[in-house]
Amino acid sequence: MPSVPAQVTPSRTAMADPGPLHRLDDLEAEARLRLDPVHRDFFAGGAGDERTLRANETAFDAYRILPRVLRGGGERDLRTELLGETLPMPVLVSPTAFHRLAHPEGEVATARAVGAVGTVLVVSMASTTPIEAVAEAIEPSDRSARLWFQLYPQPDLGFTASVVSRAEAAGCRALVVTVDSPVFGRRDRDLRNGFLDLPPGYCCENMRDPETGRVRDIVMDATLDWARIEWLRATTRLPIVLKGILHPADARLAVAHGVDAVLVSNHGGRQLDGVPASIDALPAVVAAVGGRIPVLLDGGIRRGTDILTALALGAVAVGVGRPVLWALAARGERGVSQLLDLLRAELARAMTLAGAVRPADLTREMILDRVPG
Template identity: 65%
Template sequence: MLTLTEIEHKAAARLDPAHYDFFAGGAGDERTLRANVAAFDRHRLRPRVLRGTGQHGTGQHGTGQRDLSVTLLGQRLAFPVLVAPTAFHRLAHPDGEVGTARAAAATGTIMILSMAATQPVEEVAAAGAPLWFQLYPQPDRSFTERLVRRVEAAGCGTLVVTVDSPVFGRRERDLRNGFLDLPDGLACENMREPGAGHPREIAWDPGLGWDTVAWLRALTPLPIVLKGVLHPADARLAVEHGVDGIVVSNHGGRQLDGAVATLDALPAVVDAVAGRLPVLLDGGVRRGTDVVTALALGASAVAVGRPVVWGLAAGGTDGARAVLELLREDVDRAMALCGADRPSALTPDLVAPAHWCHP
């Protein structure tokens, strides 16, 4: 399999159709889901040449002298792609989130573990990958505090707080399929408290506000990253509230259908934070050229969710690892062809809108 699309097709053939739709689907008419991918097609790379980005003879799969590494919040990644938080990995393959973490460890990157994981944070952390934890702040703050302490004890390096979900998006594929609960034997294990027979259900909090961010900031010494920022005014408020990073995200098109594509939202958010904190992007990344485009427009790194799940479904741990390795090779090749020997050499002048190239 040469592309992430081919891996998705293999995953689709192996998964129960309702489970495939859960992973693949978005909210409403799925306009935002499609827009995330389409946004990259509205941009073209404008490469530099004769920049000496590697040694002659490294071969079509080689990695020359280019340095793909980046450092985020004190942690080094071998290349600028993280594993985005996605729910229910054991629904895709028995290896589950532990398998995904092993794939991340093998490729030198960070996994952001979903609060809705089907394996507990302690087991996933033991797989050896640098781990961040994605949190939906719960209306029950005492439970949220206990979960944060559990995450700290497990060794997670950063708290990734999802802020775009005061209510649950209308996911019509799931409604049509009647996919409302996990199969027997699977549960959101991070919602299960020690000694409890059954996990809590994740609650959505329409009252979520900046006071919650301030409370979390006072609660934990962990770096806090806000996931789900699309508006530059919210990016400026994030800086004012002392957060440590932002993920430009529309929840993969699974919450507000019709929301702006993340790549389209990225430049204004980058301008708003003015280098005061790292800005990540997720949504629609399917090629190394997509990663290079996002980095050139100001992202510090990108996160990928669905492609890693497709790899997991297609081949367990090895399949998830293959997805990350394929992206790493593709990023390296795209950087070389753009005349960049490191991510910091990717600058906005390397990107042009598609209409500029094709009037």
């Protein structure tokens, strides 16, 4: 895992209350002022020359929305059916590591904010707060919130099974299995900063061995294959979502292996540099799946119009990752709440302007073919 020199510890610069949130970009600007530069680079950076990192956002610029008019419908209904449950909006919080480097309350603050909205928080295996504490952070009145657990399958199958059991016992409702990481991507910013491990007092709490109390390293396993997915399918009754699908052939294999959903993702541009932006890979994956299982997307979502574009191209819901870290670093729990509220409001407005009452009204015909250049 990335490491920080011993003298580097999480730090935050005191700032006045910034008030209402008008743009997601404002959160990133505020967070950059508060975060230690080493941690800021860890959150912001990507692999290699960061071409895919940049493409995730810029690719949306090439799509054009073709709105419908005179469709009435009144108030927008953003509710979304996913894996047998109804979400209040088609926006999830994607798994991201090390929230306590962004804010002292870390994943607990994130969970409270997501719990208040009632959507899905995908808790990272590399969380700096144990899954049990994340679950307990959600108020009883917010139990409509959904926790999913992101898993890197480990070569030690017994330990992997114990982590899955912990997630099940904590009330997680799905496993999000990351399949694009047989090794770590080469992240030049972290190498330049010497970010090779967490500071003292911080660890990946979900990697704590239940028998010894020792915290294991997360092993990126180059032997991971479809047989491991079959083993996992036999190990848990939770729905399995494969995260990191870009090729349509892999989407078809996921369906054949009984996976419950796929998440089109390039790991935020942090693994193989030069792969397509998530939004560019989405249509072919949707076609390959053919409606047999839900297709989700993360990577580059920054506006309600981005969400609308992804939904119209066939995604059932989208995930946001880095913006949550910026919100947490900038404004804590309140920042994450403001972020989700802003995305919900922007999506509702965009749908109204595009002539859609509910997400299902957004269809491929409402997006012009990708504009060259």
